[in-house]
Amino acid sequence: MPEMTFRVRWPDGKESDCYSxxxxxxxxxxxxxxxxxxxxxxxxxxxxxxxxxxxRAQYGFPCSRALGQLQAIRQTGAQFHALSDAKVSILSFKF
Structure with a gap:
């Protein structure tokens, strides 16, 4: 199964690589x-x-790393949720 990362820029200017x-x-x-x-x-x-x-369909179990990445995204995003004009930019995909 091909995996990838996607680089994002958060509203505070910090960048992070996210896994899928x-x-x-x-x-x-x-x-x-x-x-x-x-x-x-x-x-x-x-x-x-x-x-x-x-x-899960391929190996019989969910991907804990993807679910962990989602949790990390939610935690970071919670900092900005109250800011109505806050934006997240998708900078790039890496395969």
């Missing part, structure tokens, strides 16, 4: 696009849950 065990992220995000924090959190939840389920 599947290329499904490409169906939910576009490099160069910005998303509201709430939209980014929702799309991340859908995409990383789907990626984890693809692992």
């Amino acid at each position: 065990p599947s290329l499904v992220i490409r169906e939910h995000f576009t490099p160069g696009q910005t998303y509201s924090v709430s939209d980014f959190l929702q799309k991340s939840a859908v995409a990383l849950t789907e990626a984890s389920e693809r692992v």
